Amino acid sequence: MLPFRLVYHEGYDLHLGDHVFPSKKFKWLHDRLLSTRFAVPEDFTAPEPATDDDVRLVHDAEWVAKLRNGTLTYQDILRLEIPYSRQMVEAFWLAAGGTMLTTRLALRDRVGFNIGGGFHHAFPAHGEGFCAIHDVAIAIRRLQRDGEIRRAMVVDCDVHHGNGTAAIFTGDPSVFTLSIHQFNNYPTEKPPSSLDIHMPDGASDDEYLHRLANGYRAALLMFHPELLVYVAGADPYCEDQLGGLSMSFDGLRERDRLVIWTALTHQVPVAIVLAGGYAQSVEDTISIHANTAAVAKDVLEKVA
Numbered sequence: 655m656l657p658f659r660l661v662y663h664e665g666y667d668l669h670l671g672d673h674v675f676p677s678k679k680f681k682w683l684h685d686r687l688l689s690t691r692f693a694v695p696e697d698f699t700a701p702e703p704a705t706d707d708d709v710r711l712v713h714d715a716e717w718v719a720k721l722r723n724g725t726l727t728y729q730d731i732l733r734l735e736i737p738y739s740r741q742m743v744e745a746f747w748l749a750a751g752g753t754m755l756t757t758r759l760a761l762r763d764r765v766g767f768n769i770g771g772g773f774h775h776a777f778p779a780h781g782e783g784f785c786a787i788h789d790v791a792i793a794i795r796r797l798q799r800d801g802e803i804r805r806a807m808v809v810d811c812d813v814h815h816g817n818g819t820a821a822i823f824t825g826d827p828s829v830f831t832l833s834i835h836q837f838n839n840y841p842t843e844k845p846p847s848s849l850d851i852h853m854p855d856g857a858s859d860d861e862y863l864h865r866l867a868n869g870y871r872a873a874l875l876m877f878h879p880e881l882l883v884y885v886a887g888a889d890p891y892c893e894d895q896l897g898g899l900s901m902s903f904d905g906l907r908e909r910d911r912l913v914i915w916t917a918l919t920h921q922v923p924v925a926i927v928l929a930g931g932y933a934q935s936v937e938d939t940i941s942i943h944a945n946t947a948a949v950a951k952d953v954l955e956k957v958a
């Protein structure tokens with residue numbers, strides 16, 4: 655068995671049909687990890703959905719009610735950029751429950767891995783960019799409320815800026831937010847994170863890893879969180895349809911190693927969530943996410 659749990663639920667599928675967001679990727683990654691014998695069925699654990707009370711730790715009651723009752727306006731749905739359905743709402747609540755479970759498992763096992771989550775574009779009172787509710791923020795707020803942790807850090811390596819994360823935790827000294835992203839990309843408005851690393855179009859592995867290492871190491875040592883949530887987006891990949899960086903499989907693996915190794919060697923547990931990934935070939939997206947799980951296993955075994 656793996657030295658950490660893989661959190662997964664069949665209901666993670668957002669049922670988007672023919673959409674640039676491959677919402678079956680959660681199931682496909684689950685299947686890949688089994689078919690390659692990286693994992694056995696006992697490595698997986700299924701979450702409960704978050705409760706509405708959990709979701710309201712971050713989101714306005716009005717936005718939660720709109721999602722629950724199906725009363726989104728045309729404007730709400732345009733901003734969300736995904737079709738509304740009951741299954742979609744259930745999937746977001748499950749993803750939030752999944753990230754909540756993953757963070758608890760990370761505190762127990764030093765690493766937790768959610769085969770889902772990372773919906774970093776959700777704001778307290780609206781959703782956008784395929785993100786209805788912010789699973790990462792909900793999980794952090796719940797741990798803080800329960801007195802499990804005080805200080806958390808979010809390291810967001812999705813190619814798109816973590817605008818929802820930045821907005822939710824702005825002015826809150828208990829949560830450090832780091833986002834490294836392509837500057838000339840969605841979202842056009844980027845509310846400031848604690849640390850933003852703006853990458854130019856077409857940035858290479860070397861440039862990316864150099865900038866990330868400098869900013870991240872300094873931030874981790876200075877802030878010393880009790881938990882790190884790693885938003886391990888697959889979309890900095892050179893063949894991503896919604897990204898404009900030039901990272902290779904190897905570069906993304908080095909990125910994973912840098913984030914996870916640095917945290918674990920400083921006694922900071924790591925909860926990993928997937929976020930975006932829109933490669934021309936969905937198989938590439940699955941491979942990048944599978945590589946992140948493999949790096950987590952390797953690092954955890956080495957620091958043990």
Ligand SMILES: [Zn+2]
Nearest residue numbers: 812813814930
């Ligand atoms: Zn993204």
